[in-house]
Amino acid sequence: MSHLVQTMAYAGATPWHGLGNRLAEHQPLEVWAEAAGMNWRIEETNVMYRVGSHDLDPIQSFPEQKVLYRSDNGKPLSTVSQRYQVVQPAEILEFYRDLVQVGGYQLETAGVLKEGRKLWALARTGQSALLKGGDEVRGYLLLATACDGTLATTAQFTSVRVVCNNTLQIALGRNRGAVKVPHRSQFDPRAVKEELGIAISSWDGFMANMHSLADRKVSKAESERFFQRLFTYSSARDGADAPARMNERGLKAVLSLFDGAGRGAALESASGTAWGLVNSVTEYVDHQQRARSPGNRLDSAWFGAGAFLKQRAWDAALELAEIA
Known part of the structure; x- marks a missing residue:
């Protein structure tokens, strides 16, 4: 397995990238957390430094910054400001609980990149479109975050073309079908879902554009x-x-x-x-x-x-x- 993909799990067909631990469909989130390597927490501690080069030199703290590290193995993830709002691995999976239980969504992949610095889960929405010649495109919802400053917590509608497993973010014209929460703000799953509820109509526009492109x-x-x-x-x-x-x-x-x-x-x-x-x-x-x-x-x-x-x-x- 790639060094960049720390761990991941998938249900159904093997993903296009060919990585991960296979699960039976409709598994509980707790099983997903174990198989995807997301059953740990992001912990915080003060940044400490030694004044001088000797072991007995005094240690001081740098209060403006904090270190994020993994609870399971103690490995450092990043150094961020004290204002940085952490999104836990469990929160990524928990986001989908009601969507799976009552919304008809189905988790298909989840995992950890860069030793825990980036986390994601992807669920099929149940939406699909069939273009000329039997060309099927399915709708998905991706939720991803990072704790190294490279990515806001992002809920993104995306699509997968079944015949080749190609992925494409769903966009309607210049509008993006995504909700992004910067880490200076608290991640509120309910607010994100409400905003996505407004954007979910973008699938209809995306589908219309796919048909138009197929006709051109x-x-x-x-x-x-x-x-x-x-x-x-x-x-x-x-x-x-x-x-x-x-x-x-x-x-x-x-x-x-x-x-x-x-x-x-x-x-x-x-x-x-x-x-x-x-x-x-x-x-x-x-x-x-x-x-x-x-x-x-x-x-x-x-x-x-x-x-x-x-x-x-x-x-x-x-x-x-x-x-x-």
Whole structure:
């Protein structure tokens, strides 16, 4: 298992990243906590430092900061300000209790990244859409947090294309189907669910946009321009006057996926369409993009540069199809 993915569990089919301990469906949250490695707490203690280099030199505290560490093994997680509000592993799973019991949701994956610095759980909502040719897309709700300053506690609607296990955040136009709680604020599950209840209609808009993208045929020239735009970039360290560079390897990969090598590329919904453009990028990010390990790829695809690239592809496809 990847060093980045500390532990995780899943129910149903093996996840696209191929990691985790398999559980039977409809297990209690307590079983999920054990299998996903989330049955511990984030503890806090003062930052201490020694004045001098000798063992007998006095030890003092730094009151503006605190150390977060794991209760089960004592390993440090991060140093944060005293105002930092911790979200416990148990709170991530507990968020889904009523959604699973009365809302028809079903937990499918949960786990720990970066030795406990990042935590998540993913549940299927029961929503789905069927595009031309039997191309099924299912709706999910992802809840994730971090205790190292890299991620606000985020409840995010996402989708999975069944034929290839590609993941894509659900967005309606420029609006994101997510609720983010910064760690300077207390995490209130009820308030988050109320806000998500307003945003849940985004699935209907997302579904309508998927159908529109599947109906929008693209020419070879349009597809090449689409991918060239996504894979041309400039780096701040190159300087303002430096020419833009192209990721030739990534460009070649997505062109190949779109031209028929991608899983589901031959389906009527994706073959030569704007929906096919989007899924070529999501498959590249989720399955092919270079990464030190599957765990690193998962982290990027959900929370990092990969998620950003997929969102850019979605937005660019909407522009191409002239969807408001």
